[in-house]
Amino acid sequence: MNTSIDFVLLDADYEIYVRDGIKKPLLRLWGRSNSKRVEIRVSGFLPYFYAEASEEKIRKILNKRGEQTKDWLIETFRCKKRTFFGGSSRIVTQLIGNIPFLVPEIKQLLQQAGIEVHEADIPFTRRFLIDRNVRALHPVTVIGTIIKQENDILIAEAPFKNISQKTEASSDYQPLLLAFDIEVDHKQGETIHELLLVKKRRITAISMAWGTVETENPDSKVIILENDSDIAENALLIKFLETVKQTKPDVLLSFNGTFFDIPYLIARLSRYGKSLGELALFTGLQKDIIKSKIPVESYKLKGRAVIDLLPKTWGIHPISGQKTLDSVSEEVLGESKVKLEKSIGELWRAGVLGSKEDAQLFREYSLKDAILTFKLASELGVSNSIELCRLTGYPIPEGILSTSRNIGELELMRILHSKDIFIPSKPSPTELKARKEFSRKYPHLGGWVIDPSVDEATFVGIFDFRSLYPNIVRTHNISGETLIANSEGYPPEQRFLKEPRGALAILMDRILEQRYQTQEILTKIKENRAQDPQKQTDLLEKRQISLKLMANSLLGASNYPRGRFYHHIIANSITAIARELLSEKLENWTNEYSERHPYDVLLRYGDTDSIFVEFILPNLSLTDFQQELPLKARTRKEKQLLVAINDYRSFLAQKLPEFLELQLEDITSRIILKKGRKKAYAYVSLLTNNIIIRGFEAVRSDWSPLARKAQRELLEALLTDLSDERREHARRVIFNISRAILRNPVSQLVKELTIRGPLRRSPAKYRSKTPAVGAFLHYCEQKNLDPELEWKKWDGFPYIIAKGSSNESQYLRAYHPDVFQQNKKEIDRLHYVREILGASKRFGININETEAQQGALIIPLTVFLK
DNA sequence: ACGAGTAAGGA
DNA sequence: TCCTTACT
Numbered sequence: 001m002n003t004s005i006d007f008v009l010l011d012a013d014y015e016i017y018v019r020d021g022i023k024k025p026l027l028r029l030w031g032r033s034n035s036k037r038v039e040i041r042v043s044g045f046l047p048y049f050y051a052e053a054s055e056e057k058i059r060k061i062l063n064k065r066g067e068q069t070k071d072w073l074i075e076t077f078r079c080k081k082r083t084f085f086g087g088s089s090r091i092v093t094q095l096i097g098n099i100p101f102l103v104p105e106i107k108q109l110l111q112q113a114g115i116e117v118h119e120a121d122i123p124f125t126r127r128f129l130i131d132r133n134v135r136a137l138h139p140v141t142v143i144g145t146i147i148k149q150e151n152d153i154l155i156a157e158a159p160f161k162n163i164s165q166k167t168e169a170s171s172d173y174q175p176l177l178l179a180f181d182i183e184v185d186h187k188q189g190e191t192i193h194e195l196l197l198v199k200k201r202r203i204t205a206i207s208m209a210w211g212t213v214e215t216e217n218p219d220s221k222v223i224i225l226e227n228d229s230d231i232a233e234n235a236l237l238i239k240f241l242e243t244v245k246q247t248k249p250d251v252l253l254s255f256n257g258t259f260f261d262i263p264y265l266i267a268r269l270s271r272y273g274k275s276l277g278e279l280a281l282f283t284g285l286q287k288d289i290i291k292s293k294i295p296v297e298s299y300k301l302k303g304r305a306v307i308d309l310l311p312k313t314w315g316i317h318p319i320s321g322q323k324t325l326d327s328v329s330e331e332v333l334g335e336s337k338v339k340l341e342k343s344i345g346e347l348w349r350a351g352v353l354g355s356k357e358d359a360q361l362f363r364e365y366s367l368k369d370a371i372l373t374f375k376l377a378s379e380l381g382v383s384n385s386i387e388l389c390r391l392t393g394y395p396i397p398e399g400i401l402s403t404s405r406n407i408g409e410l411e412l413m414r415i416l417h418s419k420d421i422f423i424p425s426k427p428s429p430t431e432l433k434a435r436k437e438f439s440r441k442y443p444h445l446g447g448w449v450i451d452p453s454v455d456e457a458t459f460v461g462i463f464d465f466r467s468l469y470p471n472i473v474r475t476h477n478i479s480g481e482t483l484i485a486n487s488e489g490y491p492p493e494q495r496f497l498k499e500p501r502g503a504l505a506i507l508m509d510r511i512l513e514q515r516y517q518t519q520e521i522l523t524k525i526k527e528n529r530a531q532d533p534q535k536q537t538d539l540l541e542k543r544q545i546s547l548k549l550m551a552n553s554l555l556g557a558s559n560y561p562r563g564r565f566y567h568h569i570i571a572n573s574i575t576a577i578a579r580e581l582l583s584e585k586l587e588n589w590t591n592e593y594s595e596r597h598p599y600d601v602l603l604r605y606g607d608t609d610s611i612f613v614e615f616i617l618p619n620l621s622l623t624d625f626q627q628e629l630p631l632k633a634r635t636r637k638e639k640q641l642l643v644a645i646n647d648y649r650s651f652l653a654q655k656l657p658e659f660l661e662l663q664l665e666d667i668t669s670r671i672i673l674k675k676g677r678k679k680a681y682a683y684v685s686l687l688t689n690n691i692i693i694r695g696f697e698a699v700r701s702d703w704s705p706l707a708r709k710a711q712r713e714l715l716e717a718l719l720t721d722l723s724d725e726r727r728e729h730a731r732r733v734i735f736n737i738s739r740a741i742l743r744n745p746v747s748q749l750v751k752e753l754t755i756r757g758p759l760r761r762s763p764a765k766y767r768s769k770t771p772a773v774g775a776f777l778h779y780c781e782q783k784n785l786d787p788e789l790e791w792k793k794w795d796g797f798p799y800i801i802a803k804g805s806s807n808e809s810q811y812l813r814a815y816h817p818d819v820f821q822q823n824k825k826e827i828d829r830l831h832y833v834r835e836i837l838g839a840s841k842r843f844g845i846n847i848n849e850t851e852a853q854q855g856a857l858i859i860p861l862t863v864f865l866k
Numbered sequence: 867a868c869g870a871g872t873a874a875g876g877a
Numbered sequence: 878t879c880c881t882t883a884c885t
Contacts, residue, residue, distance in 0.1 A: 405868070446870035449885090556868055575870085607885065608871090679872055679885050695873085700883060702875085758882075768877050768880050810876065 005040070005142045005156055006166060007033040008173040009134060010250060011281075011303050011395045012125040016099060022071075025100050027128055027160070030281055030303045031140065032173070035248070037153045037281065040142050045128055045160035046074065047100040049120035050081065050092040050422070051110050058093060061113050062106065072097040072106055081118070082421045084503070085567055087481030090422075092118065100124035118422040121564075125395075126410070130417050132163055135393020137173055137386075139166035152248075174212035175305075175386060175396060178249035179373035180240075181325075182206050182261050183366050185225075188343040192260065193789070199267040202233050204348040205362065206240045207370035210247055213383035214538070218374045222367045224359075227352055234272045237265075244279050251305040251396065252279075253382070255325045255373045258308040262299050279304065298401060305397040309373065312380040317701070321756050321796045329372045332379045337372065338365040387539075388546040405553040409565060412554060415503045421481055424564045435561040435568075444559055444571055447608030448579040452673035452681070455844075457604050457614040458622065460683070461645040462666040467515075468609035470508045470551040471659040472577050478570060479504035488569055492576040495569065504570075508551060515547035581660075582606050586652075593651050601648060605673060605681065610665065612681075615644050622669055622722050641667070666692070670719055674842055682715045691716055697839045701796075706752040710737045710836045718843060731847065734840045738833045738852040746827055750817050753832055756796030763787050774811030775799030775819075782819050803828045 009031045017026050027042035051058055055076045062069050075096040082089050097106065107120040122130070134140055144158025183205040186195050195201060204225045211218035223239045226232045244252075254261050266276050281303025299306045310323065318327035326337045338361070340347060351359030377383070382400070389399035392411045399407055413423045427435060465471070472478070476493050479502025487495040496502070501509075522540050557563045559571035587603050590613065594601040598618075605612040617640055645667065652662050671683035680695030691712075697703045698711040710733070717730040741749065757772025764787075766773050776797045780787045799814040802825040815825060830849065837847050 403868075444870070447885095449871065553868075559869065562867095571869095677873075695884060697874090700874095702883060760881090766881090770876080770881065 001145065002143050003146055003156070005033065005038065005144060005146075005154070006139055007031040007038040007040075007142070008171060009136045009138065009140045009393075009395075010175070011136070011397050012128065013302060014100060014124055023099055025098070025124065027125065029140070029142075029163070032250075033154065035152065037248070039153070039155045039281075040144060040163070041147075041155070041157040042128075042160050042163060043157060045131075046096050046098065047103055047124050047127070048094055048096040049103060049107065049122075050079075050094050050118040052090060052092050052116040052118075053110070053113075055093055057113075058095065058110065058115070061109055061115075065109060068099075068102060069106055069109065072099065072102050074098055080420075082419075082481060083118075084416060084421050084424050084480035084565075086483055086485055087421070090118075118425070121425050122413075122423060126413075128160070129393060130410070130414050132160065132165075133414060133418075134163060134165050135390075136395040136399075137175070137390040138171040138393055139173075140164070141166045171390065174214060175250035176210060176212060176248065177251045177253055177374065177377055177382070178208055178210040178244065178247055179218075179253040179370050179377065180206060180208045180244075180257075180261070181254065181366065181369035181373055182264060183344055183348070183362075183369075184264065185228075185345040185348060186343070187345055196260065196263065199264055201345075202228065203236065203264070203268050204345070205366040206236065207366040208240075208243060208247075209367075209370040209374040210249055211374065213378050213386065218371065220367055220370060222363050222370075224351075224363065224366070225348070228349075230272070233268065237269055237272060237274060241274070241278055249304065251307055251382075251400075252301070253307050253309060253373055253377050255328075255369075255376065256308060256310045257306075258298060258310070262306075276301070300397065303397070305400045307377070307382060307400050309376055309380050309382070312382070316380075317756065317796050321794055321798050323795045325369060325372055325376075329376060333372065333375055335372060335375075338368045340365060384542050384546055384549070387542040388549060391543070391546055391550060403553070404549045405557050405560060405563065408550040408554045409557060409563070411550070412503065412507055412565065415507055419503060421503060424480070426564045427562065427566070432561060435566060438568065439561065442568075444568065444575070445579070446575050448582040448606075449608070449678040450582065450603065450606040450611075451678060452605045452675055453602075454604060455673055455675055457602075457612070457671050457673065458669060459615045459617065459620060459641060460604065460668050460671050461613045461615065461648070461664060462610065462668070462683075463613065463649065463662045464610040464665045466661045466663055467512060467548070467551060468578055468660075469555050469574050470512055471661070472574050473508045473555070474505050474512065474659045475657050476573075476577065477502050477505045478573060479506075480565075480567065480570065483567075483569065492573040492580070495573055504554070507554065511547050511551045515544050515551070518544040518547065578608065582608070582611070585655075586611055589652055589655050590648075593648055599644070601644075604671075607679060611662075612671065613648065615641065615648075617641065617644060672715060672718060672843065677842075682719060684719050691719065696842075702755060702757065703835065703839075704753045704755050704832060706737065706741065706749075707832065707835045707839060709752075710734060711839045713737070714840055714843060714845065727845065730840075730843070731845050734836060734845055734847055735852065738836060738847070741832050741836075742829050742853060746821070749827060750800060750821065753800055753827065754798045754817050755800075756798045759791040759794050759797055762791055769809075769811040771799050771801065771810045771814035772797040774809075775814035775816050778814070779816040779819055782822075800825075801828045801831050802826060 009029055011030045012028065014025045014027045016023050025047065027045050029040040029042060031038045059073065062073055073095055077094040078091065079094055080089060080091055097103070103120055107117050110117055129135065141164055142156065142158045143162040144156040146154065146156045148155040182203050184195060185201045185204045202225060205222060207220065207222045209218040209220040221243055223236050225236050269275055280301040298308065313323055313328050316328060316331055318331045320327045330336045342350070347358050347362045351362045385400055386396060388404055388407050389396050392407050394407045394410055416423050477496050477498060482497040482502035484495055484497060518540050522537055522544065525536055555574060557565040558567055560566055590601055590603045600616040602614045602616070603611060604614050620637055620640065645664065649662060649664060656662065667686040668683035669686055671681055673681050682691070682693040682696060684691050693699050693712065693715060696711060698708050698715060713733045714730050717733055718726055721729050757770050759772060759776055763773050763777055776791065776794070777787060780790055798817055800817055800820050801810055802813045802815055802820060804813040813828065833852055834849065837849065837852060840847065
């Protein structure tokens with residue numbers, strides 16, 4: 001009997017079954033309905049692809065080969081399709097077969113016979129999602145027969161045509177995340193490496209914390225090993241498996257689980273005849289090693305996503321220089337692990353032997369690890385990834401391991417399918433080589449950066465284009481099938497048909513309209529100060545960021561040689577149109593505007609999608625803008641500036657084509673630039689009163705903290721000081737800091753002069769050694785460590801430059817702060833002073849070394865360290 | 867491997 | 878000059 005079943009789709013896979021001696025694929029959809037686990041066995045959906053040849057010819061080729069390929073072909077259809085790039089029509093044969101994993105082999109046979117094939121590289125389950133337009137994390141309706149129904153499980157079977165997306169409305173299902181962490185009975189001094197080698201120490205505790213991305217205080221549980229026996233450890237592991245099964249998480253989170261917690265758990269479980277595979281919702285545990293140039297190992301459990309947060313800490317650089325749960329939490333959440341006096345093993349033993357205090361501390365310590373891991377997930381982008389998966393309907397277990405480009409491509413594939421356009425194939429090794437060769441010969445040109453024409457400007461409006469590249473695609477109908485043949489010599493705007501609307505442009509329309517709509521709702525919520533706005537805005541904020549990410553990664557795809565949507569003309573056209581806009585059009589329009597008005601308006605700087613425009617208004621002086629901020633049209637002078645800026649913007653709005661919109665990003669009364677230096681500027685915002693510094697040494701992590709502070713102070717003085725003596729004041733700042741470096745004791749300076757540099761490979765592989773590498777080698781020597789093993793543990797290796805003979809390379813004089821102090825080294829003070837003097841010189845503050853060394857006053861360093 | 871463009875210091 | 882890093 002047929003029943004209608006609604007559920008939220010989470011994952012899919014397939015298996016092969018044999019009926020009447022014939023092998024067939026059985027697709028399995030896995031999802032959730034309320035708290036019930038749902039498994040739908042889908043029949044009748046078969047793998048297929050297209051070939052540009054007649055059925056007879058194809059059959060002839062397949063029949064010549066082995067049994068498997070001969071029997072593969074089930075049915076064929078003649079149909080008319082269009083290619084994506086160029087949009088040419090093709091009459092093709094659709095080949096429908098039985099076993100999905102034979103497709104590559106069949107494809108190869110046809111290709112070897114010189115037949116062109118299409119859509120032969122789309123994974124079977126993805127094919128289903130596209131064809132039925134079914135989306136993961138969205139509600140799906142099935143008309144099927146129930147095979148099994150229990151408390152928490154429902155299994156049904158249905159023909160594939162009975163499965164459809166329930167509504168167009170997006171789902172609000174929030175996946176359940178469970179973070180876990182194990183403690184191991186290890187002795188002081190025993191390294192993790194040694195622990196993993198033998199895996200013979202017992203697991204003393206497993207902690208878990210669970211909730212959705214919206215949960216602030218997750219539920220949690222700590223399971224503790226009761227005594228030092230196999231029986232107790234077995235019981236602990238059983239409790240862990242049971243808890244996970246009962247909690248039914250969609251996502252399992254760990255911090256460095258791939259290299260520690262998971263292999264350790266697997267080893268201990270197997271000792272008692274158990275397997276982590278029990279946690280899979282389908283077949284047993286699969287350890288899939290995804291092969292890429294840098295091998296990324298990851299564990300997969302069918303039906304659940306397994307996420308290690310460590311690789312997602314990209315871009316986070318803890319002060320300690322090492323990425324641990326503790327240091328990353330401290331950096332990202334401002335929270336640390338529970339601090340211990342004893343080793344974790346001793347603490348557990350003391351607890352087991354009856355110390356209530358130690359038992360309690362051990363529990364807290366373990367719990368905190370799971371809670372921190374849980375909290376980190378959202379901060380490290382897991383919730384954004386989930387939102388992106390939801391937008392395109394990509395299953396989380398795969399989506400979480402994919403790039404945003406991959407996920408975005410699914411949406412484009414859906415549109416192409418609906419328009420009967422072939423989804424382009426991924427490049428063959430030969431094609432990839434050709435693409436790379438081509439881009440080496442003719443490199444892709446990106447954004448345009450205007451060379452700053454002045455060192456300083458006053459009254460500057462900073463504008464930027466809203467989603468420039470995606471909007472260029474919309475304006476000029478840029479897409480594969482709208483690309484005009486042999487149009488490479490045309491101006492970039494004329495390389496694409498004006499109509500009909502192209503697939504990429506349609507997708508950009510959808511994404512941007514959705515994003516603008518989301519942003520509008522966000523502004524309204526913030527304006528109305530609705531009750532409990534945080535929860536609403538959090539989700540919407542993630543959605544709008546995901547939409548932006550999706551739009552950008554789709555454009556990135558046109559310039560990604562390994563991807564199926566790579567096309568150098570498309571990629572180049574988009575950036576060429578943007579360059580022309582910035583380098584010619586805006587310059588001309590600004591000049592035109594300036595000529596029409598009694599005051600001068602000058603384009604001073606711009607980068608890719610932004611412009612910095614100076615307004616030279618009569619009778620306007622810096623002292624007119626001493627009012628309370630943010631800038632409002634209070635005084636006559638303020639009005640004068642705002643009116644001019646708005647007028648300029650409306651003038652440009654008339655000139656700009658549809659979809660291109662210039663928005664006011666900021667206003668400043670004074671900006672510091674550097675002639676000939678792109679991507680660096682500093683200004684005080686009249687809208688927020690913040691000091692904005694970009695690109696200069698003050699924001700570069702390869703400069704010492706003190707040198708950065710010195711330049712920041714200098715820039716602040718030059719920007720905010722309205723007196724005639726501002727240069728003199730700035731000069732004084734630099735003098736004082738230089739003297740502080742020269743006169744203060746080493747102990748006070750060490751922290752402020754420590755720089756962290758990366759160790760990207762083994763020290764032996766560095767062709768020229770950086771100071772960080774030098775410091776690292778000294779460190780290993782001192783501590784008797786093997787550099788080959790040790791370097792991987794470091795994110796940024798801290799170093800200080802010690803005094804030595806002047807021709808001695810920096811990398812020979814670089815030391816880890818501890819090594820530095822233990823060996824009572826002396827700081828190369830002059831080196832650090834020179835660094836600061838050099839950075840000051842860029843802004844016309846000239847102090848020479850001798851001058852800097854004069855003066856007797858010892859200034860305590862704390863004066864500068866606000 | 868997300869991309870290009872840019873600057874700058876050290877070997 | 879090349880190598881390496883970091884920022885927009």
